[in-house]
Amino acid sequence: MKLKQLLQKMSAQNEGFQRLLASVVSIGFGLVFGLILLVCFNAPYAGSGFLSLISAGFRSSDKFAKVLYQAAPLVMTGLSVGFAFRTGLFNIGATGQYTVGAAFALIGAIELQLPWYVCLLLAMLGGAIWGIFPGLFKALFNVHEVITSIMFNWIGVFSVNLIIVNLSQMLARDWGLAQMDRTAPLDVANPSAMLPKLGLDKLFGSSYMNIGIFIAIIIAILMYIVLNKTVFGYEQKACGFNRNASEYAGISSKRSIVLSMVIAGALSGLGGGLYYLAGTGQYSLLKALVPMGFNGIPVALLASSNPIATIFSALFVSFIQVGGDAMQPEFVREIIDIIVSVIIYLSAFSLLMRSVIAKWLAPKQPALALETKSTPDPDSGNSAESEATKS
Amino acid sequence: MRIVSDILSATILFAVPLLLVALGGMFSERSGIVNIALEGIMVIGALFACLTLRALDLNTSIGQNAPQLGMLIAVLIAAISGALFSLLLAFASVSLKADQTIGGTALNMMAPALAIAVTWAVQGQGQTNIIIPTWARITQETLGITPKDVFWQNLLFKSFYQTTIWAIVLFIIAAVVLYKTRFGLRLRACGEHPQAADSVGINVYRMRYSGVFISGVLGGIGGLAYTVAAGSTFQSSVAGYGFLALAVMIFGNWKPWNILGASLFFALFKIIGSYSSSIPFLPKFDNLNQSEYLYLMVPYVVTMILLILTSKKSRAPKAEGIPYDKGRR
Numbered sequence: 240m241k242l243k244q245l246l247q248k249m250s251a252q253n254e255g256f257q258r259l260l261a262s263v264v265s266i267g268f269g270l271v272f273g274l275i276l277l278v279c280f281n282a283p284y285a286g287s288g289f290l291s292l293i294s295a296g297f298r299s300s301d302k303f304a305k306v307l308y309q310a311a312p313l314v315m316t317g318l319s320v321g322f323a324f325r326t327g328l329f330n331i332g333a334t335g336q337y338t339v340g341a342a343f344a345l346i347g348a349i350e351l352q353l354p355w356y357v358c359l360l361l362a363m364l365g366g367a368i369w370g371i372f373p374g375l376f377k378a379l380f381n382v383h384e385v386i387t388s389i390m391f392n393w394i395g396v397f398s399v400n401l402i403i404v405n406l407s408q409m410l411a412r413d414w415g416l417a418q419m420d421r422t423a424p425l426d427v428a429n430p431s432a433m434l435p436k437l438g439l440d441k442l443f444g445s446s447y448m449n450i451g452i453f454i455a456i457i458i459a460i461l462m463y464i465v466l467n468k469t470v471f472g473y474e475q476k477a478c479g480f481n482r483n484a485s486e487y488a489g490i491s492s493k494r495s496i497v498l499s500m501v502i503a504g505a506l507s508g509l510g511g512g513l514y515y516l517a518g519t520g521q522y523s524l525l526k527a528l529v530p531m532g533f534n535g536i537p538v539a540l541l542a543s544s545n546p547i548a549t550i551f552s553a554l555f556v557s558f559i560q561v562g563g564d565a566m567q568p569e570f571v572r573e574i575i576d577i578i579v580s581v582i583i584y585l586s587a588f589s590l591l592m593r594s595v596i597a598k599w600l601a602p603k604q605p606a607l608a609l610e611t612k613s614t615p616d617p618d619s620g621n622s623a624e625s626e627a628t629k630s
Numbered sequence: 631m632r633i634v635s636d637i638l639s640a641t642i643l644f645a646v647p648l649l650l651v652a653l654g655g656m657f658s659e660r661s662g663i664v665n666i667a668l669e670g671i672m673v674i675g676a677l678f679a680c681l682t683l684r685a686l687d688l689n690t691s692i693g694q695n696a697p698q699l700g701m702l703i704a705v706l707i708a709a710i711s712g713a714l715f716s717l718l719l720a721f722a723s724v725s726l727k728a729d730q731t732i733g734g735t736a737l738n739m740m741a742p743a744l745a746i747a748v749t750w751a752v753q754g755q756g757q758t759n760i761i762i763p764t765w766a767r768i769t770q771e772t773l774g775i776t777p778k779d780v781f782w783q784n785l786l787f788k789s790f791y792q793t794t795i796w797a798i799v800l801f802i803i804a805a806v807v808l809y810k811t812r813f814g815l816r817l818r819a820c821g822e823h824p825q826a827a828d829s830v831g832i833n834v835y836r837m838r839y840s841g842v843f844i845s846g847v848l849g850g851i852g853g854l855a856y857t858v859a860a861g862s863t864f865q866s867s868v869a870g871y872g873f874l875a876l877a878v879m880i881f882g883n884w885k886p887w888n889i890l891g892a893s894l895f896f897a898l899f900k901i902i903g904s905y906s907s908s909i910p911f912l913p914k915f916d917n918l919n920q921s922e923y924l925y926l927m928v929p930y931v932v933t934m935i936l937l938i939l940t941s942k943k944s945r946a947p948k949a950e951g952i953p954y955d956k957g958r959r
């Protein structure tokens with residue numbers, strides 16, 4: 240009963256808290272659903288499988304380092320998708336921007352032998368260039384950004400592959416290694432382009448550890464400040480909330496669309512840079528899209544596009560992905576994707592869930608009931624973008 | 631001549647899934663629901679259809695006796711499973727008025743993962759491919775025609791599946807239903823101005839459920855059509871064809887005939903891209919390594935250019951993406 244009272248008090252004060260509560264409830268349902276799935280697929284191992292799902296990320300410092308390592312690019316793609324959501328755009332092109340950013344970073348690192356910070360800037364530039372297309376096409380020709388993004392995802396993958404194979408020393412085989420169709424590992428090609436580890440690798444006892452996650456967190460805080468404390472951020476959110484109204488108020492919505500996509504692209508591109516400059520992964524030439532960019536979408540949705548919450552939702556998604564790897568071979572790791580998708584599905588009707596939570600928390604006395612009932616804004620609309628702009 | 635018939639035959643083969651799925655998307659969007667979940671619906675339809683084909687192949691002699699009956703069952707299973715899966719989207723976006731893009735994204739993420747998990751569960755650990763029995767294809771022998779190396783036989787029988795026939799039939803039905811029936815008119819009204827439709831007694835919720843349901847049927851069959859076109863196994867993915875179908879739908883301006891043209895056009899460029907090395911009149915770019923990537927880009931670049939050129943005429947259903955709320959003005 241005490242817990243309920245505490246929750247009542249907090250949710251009456253803060254709508255963001257209700258949103259958090261809705262996310263936590265979604266996650267809870269998703270995990271329960273995951274447990275049921277585990278029982279269905281392989282009942283004798285369900286208990287141990289579920290245990291490793293929810294604890295593998297904490298089991299050793301090496302595993303925890305892997306959680307952080309994977310979370311860094313997820314934070315960035317999550318921020319990218321979330322920022323676009325806030326401004327009323329759906330950036331499904333994060334994966335293309337991520338790929339182009341990664342390619343720019345790697346070209347800087349291997350072909351041009353530049354240090355890591357320059358490579359990261361290049362990654363942002365690459366992502367921004369790839370983000371500008373959906374923005375321009377939407378602003379100038381009114382082509383929907385989802386379609387442009389999807390097309391440019393594929394154009395991005397193919398052009399990156401084409402450019403990498405045509406440069407003189409990008410591939411591992413150019414450095415005398417046996418691997419086919421992969422870029423050269425950074426510790427051979429250019430160790431100075433690897434993200435600094437600052438002794439963290441020794442502390443965690445893991446080669447996965449580097450400063451990537453800290454860069455991602457700093458960027459997330461920066462995005463929070465930009466969105467909530469600057470005129471520019473206000474204009475962007477206004478455009479996302481109601482394009483016509485903001486146009487009427489003197490904000491150029493075309494400029495806003497292009498800028499929003501450029502920034503979203505730069506964020507995704509930086510994510511690609513952070514992942515591949517860690518030195519543990521090599522870019523391989525595939526004729527498919529990388530899943531990291533798509534995973535930014537659930538990360539952003541789970542965080543209701545709030546930059547600070549994005550850090551935690553990325554950590555959560557990365558955490559259960561590491562847990563999913565630990566469930567093998569008794570279970571297929573894709574069960575993680577099912578769980579995440581269930582969570583997203585539930586969070587899609589977060590409005591309903593919030594009103595259920597509000598009802599559950601509403602105290603019995605009629606006077607107070609009125610007060611709490613008014614907290615979930617009936618006009619806040621049903622889309623994530625419009626909700627997000629409210630906070 | 632051989633290469634021409636090969637290209638045309640492959641074009642039709644790959645245009646079929648695009649056509650079916652884009653028509654599905656059209657029904658959904660014309661009723662006012664943005665169906666970004668088409669990719670996931672395709673995967674689910676293909677999954678259950680391929681499992682059916684496999685079960686029929688292993689447990690019955692239908693492959694020898696009546697292969698096309700088996701294929702018909704697979705098509706029906708694809709349609710039903712796709713439709714049931716699409717109801718998840720309809721439930722979230724119509725009944726619960728949730729954001730349609732988010733619900734669709736969730737389903738897109740769920741479908742391939744579910745497909746891999748189910749494939750494992752059915753076939754045993756690590757067996758991620760479902761092999762499609764060879765009898766699924768319609769050959770000259772099936773119809774009792776003696777195979778000859780002539781143009782039209784190469785064109786027709788190089789890769790001929792029952793899904794192609796269904797695509798033609800369903801295309802005609804779709805065009806008639808959308809424009810010549812009461813149902814089609816009401817469906818379109820719900821996508822343009824649901825309040826007005828409601829005021830004259832149309833049940834907007836039911837119409838939108840129907841729109842999504844039809845898109846599930848077509849998307850499921852489209853998933854099977856893609857899988858038989860792409861190779862001899864189902865690998866829990868449709869390689870972005872659901873999204874391409876969305877592009878085809880927009881390019882086709884939410885109209886059946888334009889969608890037909892758009893899907894043929896896109897498939898042609900796609901095939902030219904993947905056949906680039908064997909087409910004699912295409913430039914070869916000898917000073918470039920792996921110039922095939924250049925050709926693989928072509929369909930996407932051309933679609934982008936065409937979208938720009940036709941963007942002035944492009945007109946999406948007015949109320950798409952907005953959940954219908956009776957109490958709202």
